Amino acid sequence: MTTLVKICGLSTPETIAAAVQAGAAYVGLVHFPKSPRHVSVAKAAMLRRDLPESAGVVLLVVDPEPYALAEAIRVIGPRVVQFHGSEPPAVLARTRSEFGVEVWKALGVKDAAALDKAAPYHGAADRLLFDAPASALPGGNGEAFDWNLLRLYRGPTPWGLAGGLTPANVAEAIRLTGAPLVDTSSGVERSPGIKDMDKIAAFCKAARL
Numbered sequence: 001m002t003t004l005v006k007i008c009g010l011s012t013p014e015t016i017a018a019a020v021q022a023g024a025a026y027v028g029l030v031h032f033p034k035s036p037r038h039v040s041v042a043k044a045a046m047l048r049r050d051l052p053e054s055a056g057v058v059l060l061v062v063d064p065e066p067y068a069l070a071e072a073i074r075v076i077g078p079r080v081v082q083f084h085g086s087e088p089p090a091v092l093a094r095t096r097s098e099f100g101v102e103v104w105k106a107l108g109v110k111d112a113a114a115l116d117k118a119a120p121y122h123g124a125a126d127r128l129l130f131d132a133p134a135s136a137l138p139g140g141n142g143e144a145f146d147w148n149l150l151r152l153y154r155g156p157t158p159w160g161l162a163g164g165l166t167p168a169n170v171a172e173a174i175r176l177t178g179a180p181l182v183d184t185s186s187g188v189e190r191s192p193g194i195k196d197m198d199k200i201a202a203f204c205k206a207a208r209l
């Protein structure tokens with residue numbers, strides 16, 4: 001089965017084009033001012049405008065105010081909204097029904113018990129993204145968690161694996177977990193917020209092996 005790839009934290013037309021060209025199914029735009037990858041709503045809309053419909057634009061937010069979220073979705077027009085804070089299932093369900101977007105929920109995985117946090121989101125989320133627990137930032141810290149925790153995971157909601165994935169370790173992560181989608185940010189950067197087109201291509205290639 002083909003593993004879908006999401007490259008997150010993109011902020012230039014060149015690196016987005018490189019991700020699409022390399023076969024990434026999803027490109028992530030981080031709208032969170034404390035992140036080195038933050039893009040304003042206006043910039044996200046500009047980046048989105050030049051993309052083909054086939055590119056899955058994921059707008060990433062952290063505990064957004066309802067008004068600000070509505071405005072961002074209206075102006076940017078993403079295919080997916082990824083919630084990366086402590087949003088309850090009702091926020092995802094409401095966002096999906098009001099705006100007709102896909103909604104994803106990121107969950108930090110510290111131990112096996114952390115996977116129980118997925119249960120309330122079944123039915124409300126279109127995808128769960130299992131990531132390393134929040135540290136300096138809610139996500140995008142380049143830290144991996146113990147992938148063995150997902151070996152036997154069989155939840156009903158489509159899911160993805162994130163956290164410290166790189167061109168060098170992504171094939172092993174897929175082999176161990178069977179992840180249907182892999183997501184990376186720091187692992188394809190030269191420095192925080194600065195994406196590297198060669199690393200993006202290498203990641204997409206390694207995820208296909």
Ligand SMILES: O=C(O)c1ccccc1NCC(=O)[C@H](O)[C@H](O)COP(=O)(O)O
Pocket residue numbers: 008009028030032035036037060062084131137138139140141142143144162163164165183184185186187
């Ligand atoms: O990337 C960020 O700066 C970020 C900031 C705040 C919340 C989430 C953020 N990123 C979310 C992602 O989907 C990342 O791709 C995911 O956490 C994996 O990041 P990394 O470990 O750096 O590959």
